[in-house]
Amino acid sequence: MNSREPVAPGLKDKGAGAGKQEGAAPQAGEQARSLRLVMPPPTERMPDPVPSAQMTLVEQLTEWARLRIDERVFRAGMRMPSIRQLAQEKGISRFTVVEAYERLVALGYLESRRGSGFYVRERTPQVAAVAPVATGARNIDVTWLLRSMFHSTEPHKSPGMGFLPNDWLDGELIASALRGLGRQPGSHFLASGTPQGFLPLRQQLRNRLAELEIGATPEQIVLTSGITQALDLIARLYLRPGDAVLVGDPAWFVMFGRFAAQGAQLIGMPYTAEGPDLEALERILQARRPRLMVINSVLHNPTGTSLSAAKAFQLLRLAEQYDLLIVEDDIYCDLCPPGHSATRLASLDQLRRVIYLGSFSKTLAANLRVGFIAAHPELAASLTDSKLLAGLASPEINERVLYKVLTEGHYRKHVERVRNRLDRARDETRRTIERMGLSLFAGQHAGMYLWADTGRDTNAIAVAGHEEGYLFAPGSLFSPSQMPSGWMRFNVASSQDPAMLAFLARQLERR
Numbered sequence: 001m002n003s004r005e006p007v008a009p010g011l012k013d014k015g016a017g018a019g020k021q022e023g024a025a026p027q028a029g030e031q032a033r034s035l036r037l038v039m040p041p042p043t044e045r046m047p048d049p050v051p052s053a054q055m056t057l058v059e060q061l062t063e064w065a066r067l068r069i070d071e072r073v074f075r076a077g078m079r080m081p082s083i084r085q086l087a088q089e090k091g092i093s094r095f096t097v098v099e100a101y102e103r104l105v106a107l108g109y110l111e112s113r114r115g116s117g118f119y120v121r122e123r124t125p126q127v128a129a130v131a132p133v134a135t136g137a138r139n140i141d142v143t144w145l146l147r148s149m150f151h152s153t154e155p156h157k158s159p160g161m162g163f164l165p166n167d168w169l170d171g172e173l174i175a176s177a178l179r180g181l182g183r184q185p186g187s188h189f190l191a192s193g194t195p196q197g198f199l200p201l202r203q204q205l206r207n208r209l210a211e212l213e214i215g216a217t218p219e220q221i222v223l224t225s226g227i228t229q230a231l232d233l234i235a236r237l238y239l240r241p242g243d244a245v246l247v248g249d250p251a252w253f254v255m256f257g258r259f260a261a262q263g264a265q266l267i268g269m270p271y272t273a274e275g276p277d278l279e280a281l282e283r284i285l286q287a288r289r290p291r292l293m294v295i296n297s298v299l300h301n302p303t304g305t306s307l308s309a310a311k312a313f314q315l316l317r318l319a320e321q322y323d324l325l326i327v328e329d330d331i332y333c334d335l336c337p338p339g340h341s342a343t344r345l346a347s348l349d350q351l352r353r354v355i356y357l358g359s360f361s362k363t364l365a366a367n368l369r370v371g372f373i374a375a376h377p378e379l380a381a382s383l384t385d386s387k388l389l390a391g392l393a394s395p396e397i398n399e400r401v402l403y404k405v406l407t408e409g410h411y412r413k414h415v416e417r418v419r420n421r422l423d424r425a426r427d428e429t430r431r432t433i434e435r436m437g438l439s440l441f442a443g444q445h446a447g448m449y450l451w452a453d454t455g456r457d458t459n460a461i462a463v464a465g466h467e468e469g470y471l472f473a474p475g476s477l478f479s480p481s482q483m484p485s486g487w488m489r490f491n492v493a494s495s496q497d498p499a500m501l502a503f504l505a506r507q508l509e510r511r
Helices: 057-070 083-090 094-106 143-151 171-182 199-211 226-238 253-261 278-288 309-321 345-349 377-391 396-407 411-435 458-467 498-509
Strands: 110-113 117-120 127-129 138-140 221-224 244-249 265-272 292-295 325-329 354-359 371-374 449-453 487-491
Touching: 057 094, 083 094, 094 110, 094 117, 171 396, 199 221, 199 371, 199 396, 221 226, 221 377, 226 253, 226 292, 226 325, 226 354, 226 371, 226 377, 244 253, 244 278, 253 265, 265 278, 278 309, 309 325, 309 345, 325 345, 345 354, 371 377, 411 449, 458 487, 458 498
Parallel strands: 244 265, 244 292, 292 325, 325 354
Antiparallel strands: 110 117, 221 371, 354 371, 449 487
């Protein structure tokens, strides 16, 4: 095999000849048995479509491989384990493996290369993005973690989860708001809504922004279906194919795919405990002249750090000097404790060069899908027009629910309880992973995440964890280059399960 060709992660190659019809027919009674680790454990969100007891071993093995290819565990171009190896690991005959592989070839999942083996076929085109200077272009593929997040229903097995577990949130806040809406005339819910969003909510958000020392009228606020739509509207308005966009390295991985789909060139800026490395940033600005920069100034995902006042002033100076527009994603705003050392760019700039984004998905409910943009009046008008063209108005019923929650007086107490619980969980998780030998990124004192260096390729840990029903967030997903990384993001609210920690410790011992 060509040494440059990737091999399916977490599976060692035990020799060539995988493409040959190895072995004899299955032994008597083999088709009546169930394969070990045939499929991920059934969950409410991803039920087993056919009970394994009703499937032959060939069908089980075919489904096992198909699911892992669909979820990008086995990625395009990777060589599947040899027939001999897979037969030994699963305790089945080679004939069963051959037949399953041939079925996957017929279904378009695999291709057979004579004398080399079976390889995962490229089935759908991936979006290419340009990596930072000095590295080549690589494919952006974040669907693996996204699909796994939406499939997972066991938070205690999901240290890579991007949300708080349901039992950390207060469903009664949402239920109470819905009951209140139910007592209103039904005609209130029949209109299509307004392009900028529900006016009373925008007025309430103006008051919340004033508490952060950000001046904005309701006309400067545009409601969206979460941060993702907000970024999409900005990309549609400002970016053309080939335009350079500055993102963190590391940073929130969904953003990479969104901008890459617009044809933008992603340029990563390294991080320190106080925010972006400004010396590196200025070199990038001089060389590439990007149009746009996106930043978490408060509780950055995944490092958990916040922008210092000195860095914030210097960053705005560079933005002015190089005519850079800054998008400030403050989705973790309410998880920031009072008195925490953090500076928001929008409070210094007052929405002249900064576009401010907010959302409530982390503190209320991930599926509420209400976010907002605060911007200069002319820009807010342009974004509203872009929103109309992209999807008319956002769902007003969700906006009415959020308005009720924010004005009924219980939300502040709720987020205070969540912050206190996060503080306790963070201390416990920090002590645990440090005892395991992991090194933590400096400056992590609040929020949901810890960013830790494991000293080994975390892709391998994530793939092995997937087989055991665990969801990890490997560091490569948080880099625009997607290069292998030893870093890993831990959600402190879901990182205390003893079985998960024991599994991680075993993986870390495999140097």
